[in-house]
Amino acid sequence: MIKEYHLTMSEKVKVTIDGITVEVEPGTTILNAARQIGGDIVPPAMCYYSKLEGSGGKCRTCIVKVSKGSEKDPRPMPKLVASCRTTVMDGMEVQNITSPEVIEARSGVVEMLLINHPLDCPVCDQAGECDLQNLGYEHGLQKTRYEFERRTFERIDIGDKIQLHMNRCILCYRCVFTADQITNKRVHGILNRGDHSEISTYIQTAVDNDFSGNVIDVCPVGALTDKTFRFKNRVWFTKPVDAHRDCPTCSGKVTLWYKGEDVLRVTARKDIYGEVEEFICNTCRFDKKKTADWTIEHPTHISDTSVISSNHYETMIPLPVIQEDLRLQEANKVELEKTAKF
Amino acid sequence: MEPLTSKKKILIQKPLNFAERMYLPALGKGLAITISHFFKKEATIRYPEVQREMSINWRGMHSLKRDEDGKERCTACGLCALSCPAEAITMIAAERKPEEKDLYREEKYAAVYEINMLRCIFCGLCEEACPKEAIYLDGPIVPSDYLRKDFIYGKDKLVEEPLVKK
Known part of the structure; x- marks a missing residue:
């Protein structure tokens, strides 16, 4: 041994x-x-x-x-x-x-990734949880040096629940791999080559699979978005809550995004690298949008640096202004007890 | 103690005479000050009719701007509401329909945009946060009112008048 x-x-x-x-x-x-x-x-x-x-x-x-x-x-x-x-x-x-x-x-x-990426973050539903936005914020330039027209495409509906904005795509191929892995019959892939390549479903065939909604979660930018959440609210005004339900097709472990009483969006749970923990099925994602459908566990842990946690921090971390002094704390405690006695 | 300076003033107190006991000189002095103000420049203005000129960085009521074609600039991105320390701004976004292309600049617009003027502290952070140059605090002083609900300003009061084309 x-x-x-x-x-x-x-x-x-x-x-x-x-x-x-x-x-x-x-x-x-x-x-x-x-x-x-x-x-x-x-x-x-x-x-x-x-x-x-x-x-x-x-x-x-x-x-x-x-x-x-x-x-x-x-x-x-x-x-x-x-x-x-x-x-x-x-x-x-x-x-x-x-x-x-x-x-x-x-x-x-980052500059190369942003060459064809439109600056429509104010409109995009991914803003606030977008990997490219974070990356651009940390590494990018304030201005673009690109002088030519960005390539543009029309919006495409993939099925009635998923929307593809080819403008925003950075060709990471994650959704293609998801389609490959999660579905047994791939219905979407990359057409053309090089600068002309684009994600497509071949004449907009509906992706007809129980797990097709996961392409939304794996997309690092706002190219694939949830049509049921389109323009409903900004991500940072919604409150994420971990919940689960008995689902026959998937694990049923999800994050619900609340605004007030309403569930605006259901996504899979994501780890610190923004990767989903377990893929969820389309029924959980698109059809179960009532609190009664779910067993709520706890608020989702969101990093303090994320815009989503702004104005509702779950932990109080005071600034280290005063050095911790155990002797002082002890003396304060004694004083407090004295006043409590009186 | 020896005085430190030579500029010492010695006050002489005398008993008041009859006129002084009747406050006559004091009354005369007071009236003279009052009457002299009749001939000076007025310190106040007649407010609602006359408006004082504000400094260039004065922050008053908000206005939602239109672009040069008269389209609304606001795209309901929510950054003003996020930056607002008083949480005075709320909005509901909606998707632009193809026939509304002349009304709104971006494919998303604010269907409802409300500012609670009682909460607003006129700090100007919304103006700074706006990526579309859509909101400016360039209006007058927010007028007074009787009911709290009347201080929640909607798009009817906030959005700029549309451009009149010649």
């Missing part, structure tokens, strides 16, 4: 990301190794989705610098690599936020 334990320990490989060392299984990607450490050093990802097989390698936002290839071959890798597609080697050293080269290259990638 102990021997086996040692064996597995020795099989693990050591990788250092921004000076933090972590031991991971061989075959893990750099991105997943960074996610095991967590915090600021995790590269952002627009196309990689841990729940979708084969995703990643499209958007290039997760690029990192490998300053030491491995213990055996310590030469650095010649170019920045996509961390979602590069597996770790023993003794590898990776720089993400500590390397100015990576930060600069990433802001270049």
